[in-house]
Amino acid sequence: MNKVKFYFPDSHDYVDPTFDFENETNNEHRVIQRDDKYAHEIFSRPVYDGILVSKAVVDGISGVKGKYSVAQRQRFFREGIYRFFRLPKSYSTIGDCGAFSYANEEVPPYSIHDVVEFYVNAGFTNGISLDHIIFDFAKSITESQKKFSPEQLTEFKRRKEITLDLAHEFYNESQSQSYEAYGVAHGWNPESYADSVSDLQSMGYKRIALGGMIPLKTQDILSILEKTAEIKKADTQFHLLGINRLNHIQEFSSLGVSSFDSTAPLMQGLKDDKFNYHTHADDYTSISVPQVEANNSMRKLVSSGTVDHDEAKRLEKACLKALISFAKGEVEQKSVLDTLCEYEKLYNTKKSRREAMEKALTDQPWKNCNCDICKDIGIHVILKRGAARNRRRGFHNLYIAYQKLQHQLSLMK
Numbered sequence: 250m251n252k253v254k255f256y257f258p259d260s261h262d263y264v265d266p267t268f269d270f271e272n273e274t275n276n277e278h279r280v281i282q283r284d285d286k287y288a289h290e291i292f293s294r295p296v297y298d299g300i301l302v303s304k305a306v307v308d309g310i311s312g313v314k315g316k317y318s319v320a321q322r323q324r325f326f327r328e329g330i331y332r333f334f335r336l337p338k339s340y341s342t343i344g345d346c347g348a349f350s351y352a353n354e355e356v357p358p359y360s361i362h363d364v365v366e367f368y369v370n371a372g373f374t375n376g377i378s379l380d381h382i383i384f385d386f387a388k389s390i391t392e393s394q395k396k397f398s399p400e401q402l403t404e405f406k407r408r409k410e411i412t413l414d415l416a417h418e419f420y421n422e423s424q425s426q427s428y429e430a431y432g433v434a435h436g437w438n439p440e441s442y443a444d445s446v447s448d449l450q451s452m453g454y455k456r457i458a459l460g461g462m463i464p465l466k467t468q469d470i471l472s473i474l475e476k477t478a479e480i481k482k483a484d485t486q487f488h489l490l491g492i493n494r495l496n497h498i499q500e501f502s503s504l505g506v507s508s509f510d511s512t513a514p515l516m517q518g519l520k521d522d523k524f525n526y527h528t529h530a531d532d533y534t535s536i537s538v539p540q541v542e543a544n545n546s547m548r549k550l551v552s553s554g555t556v557d558h559d560e561a562k563r564l565e566k567a568c569l570k571a572l573i574s575f576a577k578g579e580v581e582q583k584s585v586l587d588t589l590c591e592y593e594k595l596y597n598t599k600k601s602r603r604e605a606m607e608k609a610l611t612d613q614p615w616k617n618c619n620c621d622i623c624k625d626i627g628i629h630v631i632l633k634r635g636a637a638r639n640r641r642r643g644f645h646n647l648y649i650a651y652q653k654l655q656h657q658l659s660l661m662k
């Protein structure tokens with residue numbers, strides 16, 4: 250079976266295992282991150298093959314702090330990535346620089362020396378060269394000339410050259426290091442991507458990350474891969490940065506893709522308004538029970554006097570109680586829906602979501618899910634309410650995405 254590895258880009262994504270869903274309390278003595286659990290600690294089987302960690306997330310950029318506290322950052326380097334994440338050695342790790350976070354700068358804010366030091370000190374198994382994103386795409390050279398101004402094309406070329414120069418330096422610096430080095434290819438049409446790949450292969454790279462593709466349609470990604478296939482060496486492997494198109498994994502793999510990374514399954518669980526609970530067959534909308542005191546929009550509605558605090562609090566509690574009782578088989582579905590809709594009237598001025606709530610409560614998809622989260626917390630996984638539930642729903646989506654990936658891979662010869 251051809252293996253295509255899925256890397257999960259971590260951005261401090263963990264949950265508190267002591268959270269009590271009925272009483273909504275957690276262990277007050279818990280130390281954040283240290284006592285929390287990552288997805289690879291929650292599930293009894295893998296939901297990714299490795300994690301991707303960006304230098305920008307750990308170290309910050311140009312004086313702006315990253316996501317790590319000073320103490321966490323120090324511990325990350327002291328313990329190394331495997332111990333810090335409590336990650337078994339069977340997982341891969343890949344480091345990158347987080348090019349999106351400095352895309353608007355004239356040049357990348359780090360030196361190759363900084364980047365190599367970051368990968369070595371943290372003990373990554375793979376490291377991606379420092380790059381600079383190109384933000385536009387045309388389907389061909391002819392279309393590029395019509396679509397882009399001469400100034401735009403000059404800027405695209407400048408960024409491509411910066412990325413290739415840095416890749417050259419990175420390759421040389423990485424030869425004596427223990428991680429596997431990836432060069433990055435950027436472009437603004439299939440031909441310029443293929444040029445970058447060709448140059449990186451000439452430098453000696455066998456592993457190449459293709460960047461700047463997140464906004465592209467799948468067909469455009471395929472046209473880039475088809476173009477690069479013309480010059481790709483047999484042992485060159487591609488990594489797709491930030492791409493999650495599970496239905497096309499077989500095609501990607503046949504064109505040389507051996508890995509990709511994406512936060513999409515998690516982020517859809519957290520942020521997507523409609524389809525944020527995934528299953529193999531269907532996607533569901535979570536059931537909102539906003540926290541009157543912790544949800545930003547609820548707080549605004551209360552402070553502006555649009556919503557009465559006590560009434561909102563009463564309905565919030567009633568909804569939670571009704572849902573928990575429903576899960577135990579003690580309350581009829583209609584009465585739960587009525588309570589949910591009564592609360593919904595306070596915060597949703599648009600069309601009621603009764604139908605979506607009804608679908609979730611009728612199908613109860615969490616009952617058919619074998620993942621450790623659904624088995625553990627049941628109905629709470631589909632409630633849109635606070636990080637404890639929302640992030641777990643994102644983790645559940647990671648589980649489903651990884652299962653879908655493994656299914657796609659199993660169909661390949």
Ligand SMILES: [Zn+2]
Binds near residue numbers: 615619622645
């Ligand atoms: Zn699940």
